[in-house]
Amino acid sequence: MTASSPRRTPAAHSRLAAVGAIAVAGALLLTGCGDQTKNKSNGSGSTSTGSAPLADKLPADIRSKGEIKVGSDIAYAPVEFKDSSGNVTGLDPDLAAAMGKQLGVKLTFENGTFDALLTGLRSGRYDIAMSAMTDNKNRQNGVDPDTGKKVGEGVDFVDYLTAGVSIYTRKGDTQGINGWSDLCGKKIAVERGTVSEDLAKQEAKKCPGGKKLSIEPFDDDQQSQTRLRSGGVDAASSDFPVAAYAVKTSGGGKDFQIVGQQVEAAPYGIAVAKKATQLRDALQAAMNAIVKSGEYQKILEKWGAQDGAVKESVINGGK
DSSP, X not given: OOOOXXXXXXXXXXXXXXXXXXXXXXXXXXXXXSSOOBOSSTTOOOOOGGGOTTGGGSOHHHHXXXXXXXXXXXOBTTTXXXXXXXXXXXXXXXXHHHHHHHHTSEEEEEEOOGGGHHHHHHHTSOXXXXXXXXXXXXXXXXXXXXXXXXXXXXXXXXXXXXXXXXXXXXXXXXXXXXXXXXXXXOEEEEETTSHHHHXXXXXXXXXXXXXXXXXXXXXXXXXHHHHHHTTSSSEEEEEHHHHHHHHHXXXXXXXXXXXXXXXXXXXXXXXXXXXXXXXXXXXXXXXXXXXXXXXXXXXXXXXXXXXXXXXXXXXXXXX
């Protein structure tokens, strides 16, 4: 879930797989973000540090616990969501499981609202946050994108994917929307704290009198989709892989359609506290290990995200 100011660059062409390539890997369930449900299977690596090649890179306290607590908004298919059995699945949990095998620990996903994940990280509720979170300078520096004021110490990011933002509407009912500049006089649903909300706010400032852009923010993307499906808004916006998955799966592909192109492709990153440099570097080493082994590519292909692949994980690569 991306966020920043004019987020990264002007419009960018598609960087992830076409809608048809998005994997239908489980029923998309409506899940609230208020609980702290842990994943039961997916997203966990081996707990045997003896066979883990990168275990010695972890801080001693993490090694002794055998677990990394991951804050995540688990309602963002196909990146992270619950399958029909209630287990956490998706792109991020699969990557986390592969990294866990390298590090010899479990990466346990705990559900939370997206806009509160960094607060949870700062308070120690989570060790890291992995939730389709865009790496950008505001988050690195702890700056509020609305006010430009510093509100925290910021975080470091271990980058692992590239994604942009898309708008989608009800299928066959685009209301003349083909991009952000067509939203004046319309209503749009977004997830709170994401770049979709930031972009909508920026666009609203450009709208002439009498053609106000109404923005309805929700705690999770599922609520935005429900609002659009019911006709309460004219459009919704989310990261491209999520929008594409919704178009592919909702109503058997009959509910939604993407309009225009995705914009401002930027890196997803695993957020780590500034002071946790050893943990950050261990995660980067684990990510690069699965990139090198080819497991990373297989996971991206499973979830239709291969066009967003990176050749190497870097620290704080967001602009």
